[in-house]
Amino acid sequence: MTKSAFVAIVGRPSAGKSTLLNTLCGQKISIVTPLPQTTRNKIRGILNQPEGQLVFVDTPGFHNSERKFNQRLRTLVSDTLDETDLVVYLLDGSRGPGEEERGLLDLLSKQTKPILLVLNKNDLATHPNWEAYLAEAKERGLKGQIFRVSAQTKDGLEQLTSAIYELAPEGHPMYPEDYYTDQDPEFRISEVIREQTMLRTRDEIPHSLYVDIADLEESNDGKELWIRAFIILERESQKGIVVGKGGTLIKEIRQESQKILGKIFPQRIQLDLRVKASPKWRNRDRVLRKLVR
Ligand SMILES: Nc1nc2c(ncn2[C@@H]2O[C@H](COP(=O)(O)OP(=O)(O)OP(=O)(O)O)[C@@H](O)[C@H]2O)c(=O)[nH]1
Numbered sequence: 001m002t003k004s005a006f007v008a009i010v011g012r013p014s015a016g017k018s019t020l021l022n023t024l025c026g027q028k029i030s031i032v033t034p035l036p037q038t039t040r041n042k043i044r045g046i047l048n049q050p051e052g053q054l055v056f057v058d059t060p061g062f063h064n065s066e067r068k069f070n071q072r073l074r075t076l077v078s079d080t081l082d083e084t085d086l087v088v089y090l091l092d093g094s095r096g097p098g099e100e101e102r103g104l105l106d107l108l109s110k111q112t113k114p115i116l117l118v119l120n121k122n123d124l125a126t127h128p129n130w131e132a133y134l135a136e137a138k139e140r141g142l143k144g145q146i147f148r149v150s151a152q153t154k155d156g157l158e159q160l161t162s163a164i165y166e167l168a169p170e171g172h173p174m175y176p177e178d179y180y181t182d183q184d185p186e187f188r189i190s191e192v193i194r195e196q197t198m199l200r201t202r203d204e205i206p207h208s209l210y211v212d213i214a215d216l217e218e219s220n221d222g223k224e225l226w227i228r229a230f231i232i233l234e235r236e237s238q239k240g241i242v243v244g245k246g247g248t249l250i251k252e253i254r255q256e257s258q259k260i261l262g263k264i265f266p267q268r269i270q271l272d273l274r275v276k277a278s279p280k281w282r283n284r285d286r287v288l289r290k291l292v293r
């Protein structure tokens with residue numbers, strides 16, 4: 001019998017959760033930017049090895065803010081903890097323990113499933129405050145080995161994966177063995193466009209945007225994928241920033257997104273990309289239900 005488990009990856013914003021998921025599964029599944037709060041959904045990545053199947057679940061960075069949007073993201077994290085067999089608690093070793101760590105510790109100390117404490121970014125210098133924090137975490141019941149890894153250079157990941165397989169229950173694979181994610185094409189496309197927009201904009205724009213796929217169609221010969229998408233912002237005044245001088249920025253976002261999507265999908269990508277404002281979408285339940293899931 002082989003192993004089979006769902007593994008949650010939780011941690012504060014920018015700890016490297018999405019990078020870890022992508023490196024472990026060997027594919028670009030979850031989007032990555034240097035900005036906190038990049039991930040907004042539960043993103044599943046699947047690792048198939050002779051030992052069995054691990055389904056990693058990337059989560060939004062755990063954040064203390066009481067805004068409606070952040071509350072929904074936090075609920076998503078605790079739901080994920082309830083649904084999984086194991087937990088990877090990822091810590092950014094290069095920065096000291098954050099304020100968010102307390103809330104996470106409260107949440108995790110209630111769990112009875114195995115939790116692996118993983119200090120990421122060991123390619124950078126480790127912050128001195130971690131030692132005391134890890135000792136406290138142990139006192140609060142988070143026992144077990146501490147792993148030091150780099151999701152970027154892959155250092156320490158083999159040991160981590162073996163430890164996870166070791167702890168995983170026996171079972172049959174939950175997904176076909178040639179799958180590495182279960183995300184639908186629309187979602188993957190919108191995420192790539194969101195990533196490319198976030199990477200090229202600053203200040204409030206990255207968190208004020210979402211991407212809506214208005215149309216997705218394959219050409220008759222199956223060789224092309226036509227996508228019509230909107231970058232949706234909170235204010236009219238933000239549109240100019242994303243479009244850029246003479247449309248240069250939106251063109252760059254479109255071209256780079258096409259390039260990345262061309263590697264993900266077998267078809268040639270034709271992307272029609274526009275910008276639209278939808279005031280205060282972050283406070284609207286209908287939009288949030290669709291986006292944060
Ligand atoms: N040096 C170094 N940088 C890393 C490592 N892992 C991730 N990063 C960087 O850290 C930043 C955040 O990475 P993400 O993977 O988006 O972090 P996250 O935890 O998913 O962030 P949220 O989705 O916002 O919660 C990016 O700039 C990554 O390139 C690592 O092992 N070493």
Ligand SMILES: [Mg+2]
Binds near residue numbers: 019031032058
């Ligand atoms: Mg992320």
